[in-house]
């Protein structure tokens with residue numbers, strides 16, 4: 001499965017496949033710490049479209065979404081979000097789809113349950129009441145807060161390239177932090 005390897009869309013993919021992702025290789029970790037020129041060039045090529053996609057989709061969620069309940073604010077703070085009052089949750093069956101400007105490939109998000117774009121969180125109706133899904137997305141919000149959107153987008157683009165066909169570090173962190181807080185309530189994760 002390769003459901004999480006989307007250029008910038010961060011989300012939970014739910015599947016019946018293997019829940020334990022493979023270890024990263026030494027070569028991958030080395031490339032991650034010190035990306036090659038080839039990798040940097042590819043990220044630079046993807047970045048403008050990825051940023052534009054981010055801005056457009058975050059704006060839509062902020063405009064159409066609802067603010068958090070008190071209980072959700074507590075959860076968001078617990079996983080490290082500084083400004084939970086800025087978050088909006090937009091429940092929709094139609095997620096925006098990103099097209100990679102380099103490969104021309106469209107993301108297949110049919111299995112995505114939720115997706116965080118800065119302070120904008122998209123959630124499918126099926127998962128709108130799932131506390132663990134929201135806690136997971138709040139970790140992504142915290143990641144966006146920590147790095148800032150531009151560096152976060154670059155970070156994810158790098159992770160997708162280096163760890164293709166695997167669960168990327170940004171996702172691993174979101175799973176670990178949210179499960180440490182909520183408990184292991186999530187179904188198996190695809191990667």
Ligand SMILES: [Zn+2]
Nearest residue numbers: 010011012174
């Ligand atoms: Zn995620």
